[in-house]
Amino acid sequence: MPLARAWSVALIGIEGRPVEIEADIGAGLPGTKLVGLPDAGLREAKDRVRAAVRNSGQRWPDSNVTLGLSPADLPKDGSGYDLGIAVAVLAASGAVPTPKLLDTVLLGELALDGRVRPVRGVLPALLTARKAGYRRAVVALESLAEGSLVGGIDVVGAERLGELIAWLSDEGRLAEAEPERDRTPPEQSDLADVVGQPEARWALEVAAAGGHNLLMTGPPGVGKTMLATRLPGLLPELGDDEALEVTAVHSVDGSLERDSPLVRVPPFVAPHHSISVAALIGGGSGIAAPGAISKAHRGVLFLDEAAEYGGERLEALRTVLEEGEVRIARSRGSVRYPARFQLVLATNTCPCAPPRETECSCSPAARRRYLAKLSGPLLDRVDLRVRMRPATAMNVAGEQQPEPTGRVRERVVAARERAAKRWSDHGWQTNAEVPGPVLRREFALPAEATRLLDRGLNRGAITARGADRCLRIAWTLSDLEEADEPTADHVAAALEFRDRRAA
Structure with missing residues (x-):
């Protein structure tokens, strides 16, 4: 019995998993069965794909077609599997050769006339494909700019299913991404x-x-x-x-x-x-x-x-x-x-x-x-x-x-660079990301600098979480003043920023 495979990617949030699309053409009454936990939109894929294949000048098998999406226990939704389903069926029927399919991921929805439409999640899907070791990816032409953001994998775009069939048969080329142009950043309010x-x-x-x-x-x-x-x-x-x-x-x-x-x-x-x-x-x-x-x-x-x-x-x-x-x-x-x-x-x-x-x-x-x-x-x-x-x-x-804004932004960027350099060994970028235990142990301030903060804790005017946030603010104030570490004045100013009467 003819059997062929193609590959796509299932997204769960922004995390993906490769999906193997199998097409089996067997004896029996004509019909198409799709298995592998598809949702309602994906169950309709067999009708979209059949029309797209016919309208692209190819013949849909006049026998029983079984389509399997593996892992079978992984829920799958969306229309991004259309391209893979179509190619798997054509490969199983002998209409297209299979060598290029072995390390290629296919992402795209098919219109009834064979056009390839863009789908959501191309970027995280290609990041998954690259991590899994795939060399190439075929996406809709409109998604080519997005797909080209992922390095380490060749991304090409197809406008119609016929173009993809010609490419698989070594009878044509698919579009490649153009070099990214320098874009003027959007104008911000001052x-x-x-x-x-x-x-x-x-x-x-x-x-x-x-x-x-x-x-x-x-x-x-x-x-x-x-x-x-x-x-x-x-x-x-x-x-x-x-x-x-x-x-x-x-x-x-x-x-x-x-x-x-x-x-x-x-x-x-x-x-x-x-x-x-x-x-x-x-x-x-x-x-x-x-x-x-x-x-x-x-x-x-x-x-x-x-x-x-x-x-x-x-x-x-x-x-x-x-x-x-x-x-x-x-x-x-x-x-x-x-x-x-x-x-x-x-x-x-x-x-x-x-x-x-x-x-x-x-x-x-x-x-x-x-x-x-x-x-x-x-x-x-x-x-x-x-x-x-x-x-x-x-x-x-x-x-x-x-x-x-420009003048204030210069000070902000300089302060952020100081913070990023200080926390670089830990992987943090800003003071707000630093956990409290690190501020209290590895970067503990002198007792005279935190005396006012300790007094607030003893009186119940501030919580332990609030004290940690005061320390983070104090480090930010010292970064803005280009000081080596916060002083008592910085801690006092941080406490003033957390005054409950300001709420």
Whole structure:
């Protein structure tokens, strides 16, 4: 009985596993059976592929065709197996030779007329293929730019199934990726546009330099959102490994730009407060899809009107902020997505949110209930807290010309380079990533520098987690001042940033 094999990749989150596609043409009534735990979309592949093969000038076998996807116990979803199924059937029927199939991965959906359509997750799939030792990969022409980001594997693009058949028969060539062009980075909003708020501007700079989480509290219209949207402009571009991590998440999500898929600028994600828990954390039926927190990986997650999100959504962030990844269990399997982001919260001081606090009509109980939506455990994971007040004609007129983003960014980048050099042996990039035990043991500060922090711990004004975060902020402040290590003044300033009265 004729039997042939092709190869594709199954994705579980952003982690992949090679899938062997077997096609067996045997005796019996004409029909096509697909086995190997396919989902509903994949079960329809046999009808799409049969039409695509016929419309590409090839003959579909007039007998019983059995298609097996191995490992058989691995759930498989999506339409990315279409190309492999079509080639496996054609190879089993003798229409195409098999030598090139032995070390080639095929990724693409087939239209009924034989066109090859792009699918999600090409980048993480090819990373898996390279790790498994495959030499080549065939993807849709629209996915060629994304596939070419993976080095160590030859990636070619096919526009139609007929082109792939000709290539397998050594009668034609497939498209190769063009050299990547230098792309002008997108224009960022300038920090000089923000009027007043020197304390908040300084907190934003510290947050950018150390990768710290930030809470801004104040009445509407004082510039909380303006400051938050300018944070990505202060951050350095992503390194090669970080860019591939972020691009892999966006590839699975299907939100990559076709012409320039590599994500170099730290992402900025600002969901509406009506977002569901599944959309925020990740979820959905079958294999869970990445949520907003994973799309913000290596970037900024901005929650405006944070008190309106509700306890369930906000409390779901607590573990993620500590671990830098999210694990989601569903009936079809468990997935892990990276989620190491900077959290920026902005909230009003009360439900009525008047321009000036003296005009507030809320009762003390109502104000407490409103701010209590930001729980103590969540706030304990927020490094910097700043209280913002309305700008007045007097303090704006007396203020110097605000610094532009470029000048502040130079200081941020210099501070980050100092931190990265200090933690390079441990693999950390920013002060916010450093575990507390390392700060207390290997990089312990003199007793006179931490005396104020010890006093706060003894009085119960700060938790052990809060003390660790104070140390991280102190190291960031010392990096901005180009000091060798934090002093007592840096620790005191870090404590001031964590003052609960600023929440």
